[in-house]
Amino acid sequence: MANRRTPSDRSKKPLDASRLDELALAYVARFATSRAKLLRYLGRKLREAEWTDAADPRAACDAIADRMERLSYLDDRQYAAMRGAAMTRRGLGARRVRAQLFVDGIDEADAGEAIDAAEGAAMASAVGFARRRRFGPFARQPLDDPAQRERQVAAFARAGHSPALARRILAVPPGDAAALAALDAEAALD
Structure with a gap:
């Protein structure tokens, strides 16, 4: 059982407003982020550390996020x-x-x-999805199994595309250059 992780016996590290500000600045410098994601990150840091500042920690997080927005680090x-x-x-x-x-x-x-x-850009995105997954006109061979076709429609739906659009793309057989060109032309118009 050597692989089991044991809880750390170390005490929580101290954290104050200036250190929290440094953490926020390092985070926005490294990642493109939203205000909510920055606040979640700072909240996690607050839970992991012992707050030593006299100010309210949530108010400090909001003030830091406001400052980052004013400086255009968050938009x-x-x-x-x-x-x-x-x-x-x-x-x-x-x-x-x-x-x-x-x-x-x-x-x-x-x-x-x-x-x-x-x-x-729905059509262009769906055609790109089909191309990456080798579905429909991009498959190596025609698909005859209806259950497999429905699994492909479900994959389109999980990717955020409408089932009607998925069925339309999947209806184009592999090797049909004219139909594929029509799909590409329609995708280019998006």
């Missing part, structure tokens, strides 16, 4: 646009982008443009 709208575009390029659909932005703590007002952009 939820810009973060949403960046995150949404990256997910769309990876072949993920608008539903998945919306869900991830919600998890990242981005409110609807800041996420609106990113979600609209993901919805506008």
Whole structure:
């Protein structure tokens, strides 16, 4: 049982407002993040350490996040646009982008443009997803098994695409250059 981790006997490290500010600055310097994600990180650091400052720790976290926003180190709208575009390029659909932005703590007002952009690029994203996964027109051989076809539709749905769009792409047989060109042309119009 040597692999079992035992709880540390060390006492919690002291943490004050200035050290918390240093941690926040290092975090935003290293990662593109949202205000909510920064506050979660600082909250975790507060739980892991012993607070030694006289100020309220939650108020200190809010003040640090406000300062980072004033300095433009945090911008939820810009973060949403960046995150949404990256997910769309990876072949993920608008539903998945919306869900991830919600998890990242981005409110609807800041996420609106990113979600609209993901919805506008739905076809291009779905075709990219099919290309990466070798589904439909990008498969090596035609798929005759209906159960396997439904599993592929489910994979599209998990990636945030509509089942109707998935079925439309999966209906194109491998090797049909004309239908593939039509899909690519439609994806380019997104």
